[in-house]
Amino acid sequence: MNAEIYQQHILDHYSNPRNRREIENADLQYRDSNPLCGDEVAMYAKLKDGLMEDLSFIGRGCAISQASASMITEALKGASLSQAAEMGKEDVTRMLMIQISPTRLKCALLPLKTLQAGIRVYQNGAARN
Amino acid sequence: MATTLSLLTKTRKDFPILGRNVNGKPLAYLDNAATSQKPRQVIEAISAYYENYNANIHRGIHRLSEEATAAYEEAHKKAAGLIGAREGEIIFTKNTTESLNLLAYSIGLTLRPGDEIVLTEAEHHSNLVPWQQVAKITQSQVKFAQVNEKGELDMEHFQSLVTRNTRIVAAAHVTNAFGAINPVKEMAEIAHSEGALMVVDAAQSVPHMPVSASQLGCDFIAFSSHKMLGPTGIGVLYGRKSELEKMHPFLYGGDMIKEVSYEETKFNELPWKFEAGTPNISGAIGFGAAIDYLCKIGLDSVQSHEQALTRHALKRLAEEKDVLVYGPEKRAGIISFNIGNVHPHDAAAILDMEGIAVRAGHHCAMPLMKKMGLQGTVRASFYLYNTKAEIGRLAEALEKVRKVFK
Incomplete structure (x- = not known):
């Protein structure tokens, strides 16, 4: 863990985001924002056999929120919905490899929380059908 | 200089x-527009209250309560002196937001369908959300006077929005996002010419410049202690006496009453009718010390x-x-x-x-x-x-x- 949050890998994901695109006909799609920073992120997933065959995001906001979104799509592409649903704060901070203040943690967690909310909406919808 | x-x-x-x-x-x-730092004089005034005369006010027939009451009321006088208000025109609240909510609940809820509230586009959420929500409840309407790309109010547009239907005009004296200074005196004259009340959010002005209630000619002025060297949790609503007298209380409870029966309540006189419950006594005393400090400079x-x-x-x-x-x-x-x-x-x-x-x-x-x-x-x-x-x-x-x- 490093006290300096703007590490090279964070800035790399921020300026060259992975999977930063919309998915047409996504099975799962959810948008949320962080009122503190004004960070916005929308997560998209295409499912096949319960796995996130494709996972992407679009958004705008601070480097931490956008790098976190990029890293999450990279880490969770191909993972199951339950794997994504079980991820927590520690997993995100471990992935970012930086020491983060409680305020900025909200930025870092926004993409995961948005994805998880999308999963809940998807599963509730699936349960009703 | x-x-x-x-x-x-x-x-x-x-x-x-x-x-x-x-x-x-x-x-x-x-980051002083968010909150200011506190001088030793303020911190010590708060400690002195807790160390020497901590007691509830307006009730105890004992020495400590008398001292605390005197200090609490003295803080009202200091706040009144600061903006040239009269006795009874200073209500202590939690902060500017609560001052504006007091107005929204007390006056705002008397609005009727067809009535209008005029705000500016540059208001802090605290001078926007209460009015917006009151308008929803009362089926009145909120109108926003435009600001230009520099965040300055378009006075012509403002004037065109204020009509006989306008009951309340509310605007920041200094906008917190861009620091623009609104001509609130002129705005108050326009509001009054149509019979509307003028509310000024002075959270960003009273701490930083001389403000005189009578010179501004506004009906209500709201500001916070914590942005002017005082503690958090204490703020002011100044109201013109004639208006405050007409208004219904916002919070009910102890200290705001004169007489209570199981059926009826006779409310206390100004300003206490608007200060229900045990107030922020230490906050008021610290605020008083902050006003002293600012006035000395x-x-x-x-x-x-x-x-x-x-x-x-x-x-x-x-x-x-x-x-x-x-x-x-x-x-x-x-x-x-x-x-x-x-x-x-x-x-x-x-x-x-x-x-x-x-x-x-x-x-x-x-x-x-x-x-x-x-x-x-x-x-x-x-x-x-x-x-x-x-x-x-x-x-x-x-x-x-x-x-x-x-």
């Missing part, structure tokens, strides 16, 4: 917190010091080619800006590493930021203890921001 600057920066020694380091660098506190000196700093900062930031400063030329000590394409939160985080405290974000003015097409801004805001050297450090630290986001 040089004398004012040196005079006021001498006050730094009164503020213990200004001696601390942040991330190994001396603190440069430039003189708010005109505070204002000219901040004006000098603001001119200096605008000139210094203009040298930075990638820095875009928002807001009007004529402004209070608030400078909103962005550097290149860097998100304001990232810029603020890097400034923090250099010990520089600024605010970043939408500054509780989300609709305004959206209108301006901004995700937010970095905001530096000054007070009497800030120095030109701190502005120099801010400008130099921008180089670090560039380095990280090259």
Whole structure:
């Protein structure tokens, strides 16, 4: 863990985001924002056999929120919905490899929380059908 | 001006917190529009109350209660003196937000369908949301006077919105996002000419400049202690006596009553009819000490010091080619800006590493930021203890921001 949050890998994901695109006909799609920073992120997933065959995001906001979104799509592409649903704060901070203040943690967690909310909406919808 | 600057920066020694380091660098506190730091005189006044005469007020027939009551009422007199109000016209609340909510609940709920409330587009959420919600309940309507790209109010548009249907006009004296100064005296005249009440959110003006209730001619003025060297949790609603007398209380309970039966309640006289329950006694006493401190220096000196700093900062930031400063030329000590394409939160985080405290974000003015097409801004805001050297450090630290986001 490093006290300096703007590490090279964070800035790399921020300026060259992975999977930063919309998915047409996504099975799962959810948008949320962080009122503190004004960070916005929308997560998209295409499912096949319960796995996130494709996972992407679009958004705008601070480097931490956008790098976190990029890293999450990279880490969770191909993972199951339950794997994504079980991820927590520690997993995100471990992935970012930086020491983060409680305020900025909200930025870092926004993409995961948005994805998880999308999963809940998807599963509730699936349960009703 | 040089004398004012040196005079006021001498006050730094009164503020213990200004001696601390942040991330190994001396603190440069430039977030005064959010809250101000507190001088030793205020901290000691609060301690003295708890150590020597802590008691509830307006009830106990014992020495401590009498002393506490006298100090609490003295704080009202100090706040009244500060803005030239009369006895009974100063109501203590929790903060500016509660002062504005008091008005929204007490007056706002008397509105009827067809009535209108006129606000400006540059209001802080605290002077927007209460009116918006009241309008929904009463089926009245909120109208927004436009601001231009510099955040200045379009007075012609404002005037065109104020009609016989307008019951309430509410506006910031100084806008917190861009530091624009609204001509509230003129606005009050327009409001009154149509029979409307004028409410002024003075959270960003009373701490920084001489404000006189009678000169402004407004019906209500709201401000907070914590933005003017006092503690948090105490604020003011000034109201013209004739209006306060007509108004229904907002909060019910102890101390706001004269007589209670199981069926009926006779409310207390002003201002106590609006101060239900045990108030923030220590806060009021600390606030009183803050007012004393400011008055001793003189708010005109505070204002000219901040004006000098603001001119200096605008000139210094203009040298930075990638820095875009928002807001009007004529402004209070608030400078909103962005550097290149860097998100304001990232810029603020890097400034923090250099010990520089600024605010970043939408500054509780989300609709305004959206209108301006901004995700937010970095905001530096000054007070009497800030120095030109701190502005120099801010400008130099921008180089670090560039380095990280090259």
